[in-house]
Amino acid sequence: MTRSEVVKKVADWSFEITQSQADQIVSTILDEIIHAVDSGQRVELRGFGSFFPRERKARMGRNPKTGEAVSVAPKRVLFFKAGRELLRRLNGKKAERKWTDER
Numbered sequence: 001m002t003r004s005e006v007v008k009k010v011a012d013w014s015f016e017i018t019q020s021q022a023d024q025i026v027s028t029i030l031d032e033i034i035h036a037v038d039s040g041q042r043v044e045l046r047g048f049g050s051f052f053p054r055e056r057k058a059r060m061g062r063n064p065k066t067g068e069a070v071s072v073a074p075k076r077v078l079f080f081k082a083g084r085e086l087l088r089r090l091n092g093k094k095a096e097r098k099w100t101d102e103r
Helices: 003-013 021-037 084-090
Strands: 044-045 049-056 059-062 069-072 077-082
Touching: 003 021, 021 044, 021 049, 077 084
Parallel strands: none
Antiparallel strands: 044 049, 049 077, 059 069
């Protein structure tokens, strides 16, 4: 699914907002996620998953073409951990209720 498809879904979800307003909503959400992760915070979207940065240490790597040892600088990488609900759906299981009214 592309960003424009997400914007269209958001706009279709409500008759009260226009396509440009939906685009602004999606942009704001994505910008806030990017800003939070960039500042080192963890972003958790319940049922979907969480995004968080990790630090990779400097290390010695190899050039695959020549086999020569090369120094790899330290860097920050983005990790995503899928939420329980998303994993259940990916594996073809329906959502389970965590509680019931029956006792």
